[in-house]
Amino acid sequence: MKCKRNKQEKYKKLSCPNCSSENIIKRGVRKTENRGEIQRFSCKDCSYRFVVDDGFYRMRNTPQKISQSIDLFYRGVSTRKVQEHLAIFHPHNASNVSVYKWIIKYSKMISKFTDRLKLDVGMEVQVDEMECHRRKSHKSRKGVEKNWFIDSICPETRFLISSEYCRTRSLRDIKAVVSRIKQKSEDKTKIVTTDGLNVYPRAIKQVWGYNNKLGRHNVMHNKVNASKGEGFNHPIERLHNSVRARTKVMRGFHGSIHSANAIMKGFEIYYNFITKHQAIKKCPYELALPELAKIMKEDKNRWLSLIKITKEASL
Numbered sequence: 001m002k003c004k005r006n007k008q009e010k011y012k013k014l015s016c017p018n019c020s021s022e023n024i025i026k027r028g029v030r031k032t033e034n035r036g037e038i039q040r041f042s043c044k045d046c047s048y049r050f051v052v053d054d055g056f057y058r059m060r061n062t063p064q065k066i067s068q069s070i071d072l073f074y075r076g077v078s079t080r081k082v083q084e085h086l087a088i089f090h091p092h093n094a095s096n097v098s099v100y101k102w103i104i105k106y107s108k109m110i111s112k113f114t115d116r117l118k119l120d121v122g123m124e125v126q127v128d129e130m131e132c133h134r135r136k137s138h139k140s141r142k143g144v145e146k147n148w149f150i151d152s153i154c155p156e157t158r159f160l161i162s163s164e165y166c167r168t169r170s171l172r173d174i175k176a177v178v179s180r181i182k183q184k185s186e187d188k189t190k191i192v193t194t195d196g197l198n199v200y201p202r203a204i205k206q207v208w209g210y211n212n213k214l215g216r217h218n219v220m221h222n223k224v225n226a227s228k229g230e231g232f233n234h235p236i237e238r239l240h241n242s243v244r245a246r247t248k249v250m251r252g253f254h255g256s257i258h259s260a261n262a263i264m265k266g267f268e269i270y271y272n273f274i275t276k277h278q279a280i281k282k283c284p285y286e287l288a289l290p291e292l293a294k295i296m297k298e299d300k301n302r303w304l305s306l307i308k309i310t311k312e313a314s315l
């Protein structure tokens with residue numbers, strides 16, 4: 001019953017891409033070679049006919065095949081090996097370059113949506129950077145560039161709140177990550193734990209500001225000093241271990257910094273929504289996004305659910 005109502009509401013939200021009228025009717029189906037029959041709509045005001053983009057508009061492969069490939073990639077299978085797997089189990093062939101393009105496309109698409117979500121996280125956030133290496137081109141001649149993966153995690157829910165793959169770890173780069181923490185966790189953050197990198201105090205001060213009434217900063221900056229033998233308590237270091245384990249074999253780490261960033265956005269999605277975290281025996285999103293968790297409770301293929309939800313949210 002509930003499901004039916006949702007479907008109707010979804011249908012009501014549709015409007016004509018030509019004249020924005022909401023006076024829409026279903027009208028026949030479009031037959032596609034690889035994705036079956038797709039519902040066509042017609043506008044009663046201007047008689048424009050259209051199909052709704054479910055996230056796979058004009059893709060020549062099925063949503064199942066595409067999401068399966070993305071999933072395999074983040075579990076550690078190279079794009080070439082994914083392609084070999086597809087060739088065995090799916091009739092229509094796709095190249096390893098297509099697989100690579102799907103990863104970039106859908107990582108970007110989903111993270112546009114997930115970056116806007118408000119999180120139910122704890123009062124502490126840990127921010128750290130790790131050094132990464134990226135081949136400037138698939139031809140090894142051009143050499144390797146040293147980059148940084150800046151990330152932040154809530155130790156309570158293990159949710160990876162915000163991350164960015166950057167050339168440097170300058171104030172600008174750190175601020176990009178830190179300001180997204182503030183935006184996504186709203187006023188929940190009270191303690192920010194970082195290492196001794198000298199740009200943190202300024203970044204934190206600029207993002208959260210100073211409270212004149214209380215005579216102190218709005219968040220407490222907890223600096224851990226590695227040379228004194230202090231360390232992060234484990235959540236962020238465990239996260240770095242999984243990033244390291246994954247990027248070590250990642251062949252996608254060549255070419256532009258933008259594609260490397262997109263691949264890491266996909267990793268963020270994989271880490272938060274797809275894999276169970278051993279420490280909490282759940283996916284981090286189940287704790288940090290309880291409303292979304294209710295919607296996706298029954299869904300096995302959460303890559304697909306996220307793509308559909310992202311598309312619906314952007315309509």
Ligand SMILES: [Zn+2]
Nearest residue numbers: 016019043046
């Ligand atoms: Zn119209």
